[in-house]
Amino acid sequence: MTTSPAVAERAAAERAATAAAVRGPLLLGVRHHGPGSARGVRAALDAAAPGVVLIEGPPEADALVALAGHESMRPPVALLAHAVDDPGQAAFWPLAAFSPEWVAIRWALGHGVPVRFIDLPAAHSLAMAAQEKAADAGEEEAGPADEAAGGEGTHEAPDVERTDGPAAEGLRVDPIAVLAEAAGYDDPERWWEDAVEHRGRAEDPLAPFAEVAEAMTALRERYGDGGHRRDLVREAHMRLRLRAASKEFGEFADGGGVAVVCGAWHVPALASKAAVAADKALLKGVPKVKAELTWVPWTHRRLARTSGYGAGIDSPGWYGHLFEAPDRPVERWLTKVAGLLRQEDRTVSSAHVIEAVRLAEALAVMRGRPLAGLTETVDAARAVMCEGSDVPLALITDRLIVGDALGEVPDDAPAVPLQRDLTRRQRALRLKPEALERDLDLDLRKENDAARSTLLHRLALLGIGWGEPTAGRANTGTFRESWRLCWEPELRVRVAEAGIWGTTVLAAATARAESAAVSATALVEVTGLAEKCLLAALPDALPVVMRALADRAALDADVGHLAQALPALARYLRYGDVRGTDTAALGEVARALAERVCVGLPPACAGLDADGAEAMRGHVDAVHTAIGLLPPAGDGEDSGDGQDAGGGEGGLPGRWAAVLTKLAGRESVPGVIRGRAARLLLDGGRLADGEAARLMGLALSPGTPPADAAAWIGGFVGGTAGGGMLLVHDEHLLALVDTWLTGIPAAAFPDVLPLLRRTFSAYEPGVRRTLGEVVRRGPGGGARPAVESTVPGFAPGIDAKRADAVVPLLTLLLGRETPAPPSSDSLTGETS
């Protein structure tokens, strides 16, 4: 304690010495999101105590800086700039707790020092980006990263040292990579970590920055602007702002001083002595749009490269840890890992942690690194804690290395562009947000109503529950939709939250749907999502959703799930939607799904209990209907396999018929499914008369257990609405049953009777009575006189000519290309 005044005195003296040593502005070259840089910046600012802090960022944000000190502001957050009249044109400057820029802002706010942003104003950079994009549109497609980030016009934040953006960057120089190569590292990331981030607290807090500046100067001498053309303009602007600040705040020696926190790449440019006139000339004629800025919450996942946004770091969680850990980062990190694994019920003891730390350190020594880094700790965790398996490791990557930190922004931050976009759309569609609950009926054939429906569906996808679909008065038509609308104040918060997904309703809903598709686990979830995407007219999200759907379908071993998913898709494909979405991708997926059902169904039908069989019969029916609805593939199925598939008909229907034949003939399949399959084949005209009789005889023979025989009958003629009616109208079928019935030996008859009663008693009374009458009259040959004895008002026979007159209209109604064959079998039977 006695030494403390002396220590303080010495520190003050040192600070004075450091500050005095700095001539001109203090240039702190950093790596964006580098925790080591952040720590270095804090130490340097503490040591130099400048009078103003300049930061690489859009100057429009000067007004928003105070919000960074707000108590409910929690990083990761991003500065979002967007063009006022086109919210889709936007740029982000993400900041995490361990970003040097953030540290500098907080330091300045804490010390009552003003903060200025010195980069090119967003008004210019947005306009320039739009210009470039328009110029590039012909030759280069927007990187997928941009779309995933959720903004149509989103471009990478000016993250200059790290140019790992889309492919076009080939021409540009990655300064870190050049330095790393010179140092003999194959991974630039690792070199920077070893050389800058992992070094201990230096004696002189300013020394590392001087070294970085020196290295960058050498690089800039060699590479010039390194292919980053826009940088020259930006640097000119930075120099102008820097000069103004220097004039205002003076030198360190005078108690003022200017500190600049910027990407290391820019340091040499800021140190150079360019003429003011030259800088101003560079800035002349730069395009401009009206831009607005605000703070938006950000997440670690979006900071990570893996989520597609090019903010540029793989491991925000690890960086955050490095920045926060007061000491022994490796030990603390592996303890965290152990804690996570324990939560997931893996046995990880303290001994494991000890061994992992030892292995990580030994690995670092062997690889010649100053400190165990992420790679070493991952290797150690895998070998010691995960038993060499990558599965728990994926968990560690997801939860810790990337992490799910979610930022917060105070309520008084300016409105997000999504809100503006929504307001604009509401106005354009004349759909006012009102707190009063009201019903809205939409006729989707009208353009405005269709757009309203699309908007409501999109908002629903974003979790903004403004409208709720209700069963309206005309819910049977596909062109009508009914909504109940109610705008509650907290929906504004929802909009702000959804702002993370994008800057326009369309972009945000697309991004949200894509993310949901990727993270969905059940097949049904994805099918539902696909339907929502179609309703909300999100064509860009559809490929991702379809891909997820195909993936889930491929991995789902339960045919039941596949069968459930198929009908919705088939319906959509067949009847389309009034919005006219392109459904080619959907058709492909649906056919693949049907294909998988065909393969998986026969084995799945074996060894089912009564309930399972009943459920499966439902699936068989649903799939049958769905396959009937599926339009044929565009590229005509290849003929080679049609023959093998049986039925002499190629394509899906042929294969499905083969599956049904297999089901109908296989002993191990429950009776109800066999009967159902036989019936479907018969209805489809794929069974010869003799064949149906043979199948029925086989199923109902005395050797078959009675329960199974009854189930077969149930499957064949029971269940669905037309089951009984069919027996009434189709004498042919009735004859089959009758033949079988009369063929039963007298001894076996009492056993069969209750089973038949069970099936036939389920028919409606009217059907039962008619059936009884037909049977009394006698089937087959005996039927003719009965028909001729007629109901009053009807002719005795059928007038074939008049019946044929109906056919063209029927053809039209059914949408068949070729004239349909005379409508039903029984009719032809009668007339011939």
Added chain:
Amino acid sequence: MTVSHTLPEAPAKPADAVLRPHAEDAFAAELAALAAQDDRPRPERWRLSPWAVSLYLLGGTLPDGTVISPKYVGPRRIVEVAVTTLATDRALLLLGVPGTAKTWVSEHLAAAVSGDSTLLVQGTAGTPEEAIRYGWNYAQLLAHGPSRAALVPSPVMRAMSEGLTARVEELTRIPADVQDSLITTLSEKTLPIPELGEEVQAVRGFNLIATANDRDRGVNELSSALRRRFNTVVLPLPATPEAEVDIVSRRVDQLGRSLGLPVEADGMSEIRRVVTVFRELRGGSTADGRTKLKSPSGTLSTAEAISVVTNGLALATHFGDGVLRPADVAAGVLGAVVRDPAADRVVWQEYVETVVRERDGWKDFYRACREVSA
């Protein structure tokens, strides 16, 4: 398990007469060159520094221009973790499906670290405790009573007393109670001999490399107490199709020559096809990454691909026109994929119907597949 250990400096036979020389003999020149130029610190009783050991395995060029051939082609990380583990006092467990060079890596590690890869216990269902601890020379025992002279040390015991690297092959095939006799050795680094009231304490430099098969059925799972003594390294299957096609065609060529089978240049396309099918089913997605697939229960290792192709080659030579055709390999592929008649058959059929059928130039293979699976 008796001691008939041949000392390296007194070979009983000339090296070239042996069918397969030990790693330390086959690569003696490389090891000597490495030892001569290795100036990094070496753990006690190690012949080379950890850095030089990983160079020996991964291959490279020494400052004086000596070329070290790569012994293991695969991720550098794996070798580094393995070598570092041996340098700490943790034992190393190499896991992997059959045919991923586990034994090969373990032999070369032992050769480079201790200069002796022969302290080997082969794990089988019948491996007795004596093979891991010690046995007795019963003639001695009866004549002179229990003494060190009557004791027959196991390879593990010898490695402990001399500070060398011991190897245990197929650890998971050893019965669980015998496995557990390793626990004391690995944690206390001592082997008590209660009959003599003595113990053997491991000297510095002792360590143990075990290999185990992680997809074999009917193995004896390691107890967690034993598992905890090991750092686990999983040896992966070849990373790229090219590497795998290369391995398969090279092995098929070698095997074919010893069986008197000619290798046609046309055969390459079938080899590529078999490797593609195996990789896709194993990896659970098509090569273009567009479609996911179910994986069958079999391992579908590179070694199996080799045997499928060799088999097809034999078929083509003896029953066909000598050119490897889709029909020759289809049956073999089916046999390798469908191990479980119920579940795997669905996987296979889905694969045939959704992937093989659609692929350009695979029509003949599709027909062959349908023929054999019908």
